[in-house]
Amino acid sequence: MATPVPSHLLRSDIATAGEARSALSTAAAPSLADRRVRGIGFKDVTVAYGGLVVLDALTLEVRSGEIVALIGPSGSGKTTALRAVAGFVRPTRGRITIGDRDVTNIAPYARNIGMVVQNYALFPHMRAEENVAFGLRARGASQAVLRERVAESLRLVGMEAYAKRYPRELSGGQQQRVAIARALAIRPQVLLLDEPLSALDAQIRRSMLDELAKLHRELPSLTVLYVTHDQTEALTLADHIGIMRDGKLIAFGASRSLYRHPPNRFSAEFLGRANLLPVTSVQPIGRGLAEVRFGEAVLAATNPHGLPQGADCLLCVRPHDLRLRQGEGGHNALAGIVESVQWQGEANSIVLDVEGHRLRLTCAPLGEPPEPGTPLALAFDPHVVTLVPETSGD
Amino acid sequence: MTDLSVASSPASPRLPNDVWAAPPLLVLAALFFYPLSLILRQALFGDEGAFTLSHFGEVVGSPLFLDGLHHTLVIAVSATAGCLLLGFILSLVIAFVPFPGARLVGRLIDTFIALPTFLVALAFTFIYGSSGLLNESLMRLLHLPLPPIDFLYSQWGVILSEVTVYTPFVMRPLLAAFSLIEASQIEVASSLGASPLRIIGQIILPAALPALIAGGSLCLLLTVNEFGIVLFIGAKDVITLPLLIYDKAIQEFDYTTACVIAVVNVALSLGLYSLYRLAVAHFAGSRAGLV
Ligand SMILES: Nc1ncnc2c1ncn2[C@@H]1O[C@H](COP(=O)(O)OP(=O)(O)O)[C@@H](O)[C@H]1O
């Protein structure tokens, strides 16, 4: 996946078979005019199956050249949202746009999208290169264009050596690369990925994740909607993340800030397994910070959602933001009893009981891990913990 | 396979395999090979009891036989082609066009296999026959003196009936093959810009090819030997090999000729059957590699 990409591969302007021919014939002369701002727009998109709403008034904007990840538990409507963009489910309400085009009523084959699914869906009786060529043939590309694009796309995913293989002769990871090349060969305006790494084993998944990130650096103008239930994939790849629950988008934001300042309990738990402590009596103290009470203790934390004075809420502490301390007292200090300790190679994971609440702490491997039942003192920096309203997100 | 099963249960005392094989072989011999050998003997030795190929020469060279062979092949090939086409289209609709009751229609077509074949021929006489529903209505409506629709008592009547009867035999393996095609393959093809026709031609057809070949050769086999439908339609100049055998043996008591034709018919059937097995085995092998 290391080859530099010819600039015309970045173009994404083939819409229909008819348009494709003219676009292909001028493919050698790329111009800046092609780099219009494009993306995917959901406006109030609702999908129902037999009266049951599975996607509830989704409004979301994926900007051109951006990767947006939709994450959420199984059945939350992620795939449905993606299939609505592809044109395989019809919204009962709302509009979908790709670029400047309202595609709500346009057939799937005229939407100019690339799609990659969990089970690869390669055509079993075609060689890798024929799979990649399929979309170009369907759009009536000339032999010359076809050959060039197939080679380019396979090179992009590091599969040029496997062009003549049948899917059954490839490993899962290789099949998924071919599937990605097949999607990219038509130079789609947007790339839709539905859990593309879920069928792969952990190690391959990690390296594919790196390669997907690299791929997007090589194709910076490609707009990507990435559906996954895996927060690591989302955090690694996405510029923005949307969190789905029961058909609703309950949180959306830049990946880093969504992780740092989750807007509700569900997002805090789903994205990064946060520790959540119930705290009371918010007391803003300026500079974006507020004090809260946790039993006898007074703790300081950021208050990005502007919780009002006296409110009750949750304190969100990431496991790696909790520190072990020597001695008692001090600012932002908590006392806990060790419940269990796990050694996980590059880290230790300690579960503590803090006044009846369970907290998880990860730290660098300890020379002498504490025994269960040992009292420990904990502390955290107020700037890395967040006050979260006690709503589920609905 | 056999080796494996034997190896996995070693020291247990059991009868040798050939003892177990004997009874079914005996039954097979009594019910199948013995009558077949009688037919072969009659064809080769005739009533005189001396070996000669002259009966074969006479019969096989006769216009009656050649006409019968011609009709048999034309009807079988046309009916099979019709079955494949109709079966493919119907299966396509049932499998890929969601409509309420698609499943029920599939089941209904499946039960068709259980019905006796000549029933359709009978039903067709009621509908398309010279005094059938369609002709009566048309004659009354248009004040015609003669029945206007007159295809039933011809080769076409036989072919139409056979297509109706044997299409389910093609649809059954086809529907099974279609159910194995991943929906996501079709969706991806569609998002890549393929029209429905291209998807049928390049994704569905290749996946269905083994089923088409298996169903088609089964159809060919069944239509070559079809007797009931041809008899029931009773078209005067449509004589097929099975009908010819019946005529010679039952109506003219010419057993030697009947037996010669029977031998040709059996050879034709066995040839087609080997082709069918070959096709199934070939695709079973390559499919195993696919999945
Ligand atoms: N074709 C369908 N018919 C009926 N219900 C469906 C269909 N597709 C999805 N659903 C339902 O819609 C909900 C959302 O599904 P989906 O979008 O696949 O969730 P996710 O991808 O987040 O796991 C689920 O409850 C699922 O059962």
Ligand SMILES: [Mg+2]
């Ligand atoms: Mg899904």
